[in-house]
Amino acid sequence: MSAIRHALSTKREDDFAQWYQEVIAEAEMAEESGVRGCMVIKPWGYGIWERIQRLMDERIKAAGVENCYFPLFIPLSYFAKEAEHVEGFAKEMAVVTHHRLIGDGKGGLVPDPEAKLEEPLIVRPTSETVIGAAMARWVQSWRDLPLLTNQWANVVRWEMRTRMFLRTSEFLWQEGHTAHADREDAMAETLRALEMYREFAEGPLAMPVIAGEKPENERFPGAVATYSIEAMMQDGKALQAGTSHYLGTGFAHAAGIQYQDKEGTQQYCHTTSWGTSTRMIGGVIMVHGDDDGLRVPPQIAPQQIVILPMLRDDDGDAALLAYCEDIRRSLAAQSALGEPLRVLLDKRPGKATQKRWAWVKKGAPLILEIGGRDAAAGQVSLLRRDRLWNAAAKPDFRAMPKDEFLGIAAGEIEDIQVSLHAEARARRDANITRDVTSIDALATFFSEDKRYPGWVELCWARPTGAELEGVIKTLKELKLTIRNTATDAAPASGACVFTGRPAVERIYVARAY
Amino acid sequence: MSAIRHALSTKREDDFAQWYQEVIAEAEMAEESGVRGCMVIKPWGYGIWERIQRLMDERIKAAGVENCYFPLFIPLSYFAKEAEHVEGFAKEMAVVTHHRLIGDGKGGLVPDPEAKLEEPLIVRPTSETVIGAAMARWVQSWRDLPLLTNQWANVVRWEMRTRMFLRTSEFLWQEGHTAHADREDAMAETLRALEMYREFAEGPLAMPVIAGEKPENERFPGAVATYSIEAMMQDGKALQAGTSHYLGTGFAHAAGIQYQDKEGTQQYCHTTSWGTSTRMIGGVIMVHGDDDGLRVPPQIAPQQIVILPMLRDDDGDAALLAYCEDIRRSLAAQSALGEPLRVLLDKRPGKATQKRWAWVKKGAPLILEIGGRDAAAGQVSLLRRDRLWNAAAKPDFRAMPKDEFLGIAAGEIEDIQVSLHAEARARRDANITRDVTSIDALATFFSEDKRYPGWVELCWARPTGAELEGVIKTLKELKLTIRNTATDAAPASGACVFTGRPAVERIYVARAY
Incomplete structure (x- = not known):
């Protein structure tokens, strides 16, 4: 069995950071813009963002939230x-x-x-202040609540x-901002948004996440409680991929968001905010990418099936293109994952194998190569991006009659969505360690020669104030942070790793982006 | 016949500018933000923008243009x-x-x-410069052309x-930017975008427009040719609702956008840009609004049919709501104008008549009022927003059996779209004057006591340079501008109104926003 020659020059295990940059360049997702810290998002990257926007926006609207x-x-x-609030943003703002301007x-x-x-x-670094001012104008009475807005x-x-x-x-991001009559209603909204994000990550992004509450030192400035979804990247680091905050009445006091309750008394609203951003695309790359480039989950792929006719610049091309166009039309009339299939017939000039590798690097879920002889025989040749190589270290093309392919295409797309999630889930679960019961053991665990050590789930006594600061400092020396406490965590047991007192909850500890 | 009491306090004919502000406030489309020159776009206004975005984006993608x-x-x-380029923007930029920031x-x-x-x-006031820099990186060979991007x-x-x-x-806007191998291809793209805008205005916006070329003094700075769509507002003024520019090779020279042609020679690209913005919403208001508020063309209405149950806070409400929900579901399963009907069952608390007038002011195309007795009798009561008043100066409700309504609903929606366009088209055409043949006659025409004088179509010799400046100055004294020369204009005839020389083309002259 010969070695596989991968489509990228850097492998994940050799230099994950370099591999990440290479995927973004080779998949033509984004590039440096020449403007400090700002990127140009190219069509394939922006197409993924458009899919994310559409699917997230449907969920936001379904919850009764209105865009402004x-x-x-x-x-x-x-x-x-x-x-x-400002303190927390470190005042680093444009x-x-x-x-x-005038001439010099x-x-x-x-x-x-x-x-x-x-x-x-x-x-704007975030819009709490300016939206708070609008809410103060819009909310008068309990009848105006809840006020549910998104941008x-x-x-x-x-x-x-x-x-x-x-x-x-x-x-680019969406920021939800809501105002409520009481704590209970605001907390319900905070957790609704968290669950929306969890389902969105596990569904369209095929990215397993832990949804849970951040420790007090990681709260959004001014928040009473901050929740996040945390995903494990292939280098074992955590990525915070979305947050939801219960802000109490602090922001309502600052902005003057008050309502008259049913008894005629003026009350301050309880507010929330929640957001996800283009950062999710970074997560998708680091969860699903492989040594051949990106693999895009079908639900967020701008194109799910790419048809590559093997053009020869001769008289046969017309019949080949007609055959391909017929397949494209048949596919576009089908649905998968609740939407019509997105199919591209790539007729651009260029060698078929070069174009194949360009689409492999971009991570199109299904690639169909069709030559003149295939067209004559009524065949197609099918390549699944998530199972690229066969046992002989060759691209694992499957040839089959056209009609057989049209019968299985939607099912293949749905299977890729499920398979990518299952693969990421298995990797994530295999890289969570639960048997660390002391700080020394934690230090040893993360100092061992493990390139990708994953996460550790610990039990702790939830220290606060100065004691918590001590814990954070200890962790910082190990380059670790507390990610969150899962909302569905098992009960804590045993002693707190940091204080020795009886533990009260479980936390995830990890290196993070 | 009693006088109609309109839903707004200001009539169009009394104070058009005040009426415009009142529609925006009463239809809850937007409001001042407290930040100089910036507005808050509220859910109904933003919902209209989302519809515009979706329908325009479909057209942009169908033309092979990719979003970045x-x-x-x-x-x-x-x-x-x-x-x-900068000169033209008067350097008024943030x-x-x-x-x-630091503490003071x-x-x-x-x-x-x-x-x-x-x-x-x-x-960014517009993105030619930063997109030009990207194009210079992306374009190498004739194979890379045309490069079609939009943002x-x-x-x-x-x-x-x-x-x-x-x-x-x-x-908020979209800006298309494209690069081409030669003048012919770039000009074809410029005119394709212009036609896309014309069709978009006449279709989804139900807003008749003149598509044509601007005179040289009105060109986008640095453009070789600028085209626009011009709509007539109900006060007779013109609104430029979209522009498309052929930029020649000037921007390509400035940014270094070059390609190697088939013969191996380096050539500069010919570029275009084209844009439409939230300004279109202002046009929709001033074309379709009436003394009762906005009337939204169904294709861009966030909700096309609003169902108002006349709740009484008693035991009958449950049956009434079930009846209304049944109708909502039946409607939502139907299509009109090529898309599923958008239907809202408005269950919020409040008096039914107050809610009715709120939706009248917002301009929902069809309003359905349903009381307990209607539900018992299997009836509905239907109000078309575009034909609000009957001969007795009452809201023109039509009662009919539910099943009859379900049979006509989609047709009513399509008819409203057509009727709004026909009404605006008839008004526009009736307010274009073609018999002005001298500057004196022009001055007289616009000085007469006509509140809404409309547009004048003139024949001219297309003067340039200093002679054109003289014409512009003459017009400016009359508060007039040249709008454009229609791409499908009839041949010019007679003498130029300004120079007396034989006329070579027709131009529209109007007051403008």
């Missing part, structure tokens, strides 16, 4: 109102100070000193170290 | 490269100069002087006088 659009700019004074007398342009803004404007938008956080999709100065 | 996302920020130096020692925040950017960043994004132009939807500092 709020300003890109937030006056500086709005931030001063929420000191605690500040607009001028509204005009040397052929260049400079901000016009005459056009300095009286009050600087901040490019799809770009936001900017001035990041010092950026990595495409995972941490960029500008990124 | 480019950075919000553009380095200052990119603008200096295109002096002519300038980011700092990337951090008095409890406030200020931009950190230590965090001043080496090079200021401009919040859905927010852009910022620092406007001194703003008006919601029509002119806001931040607005």
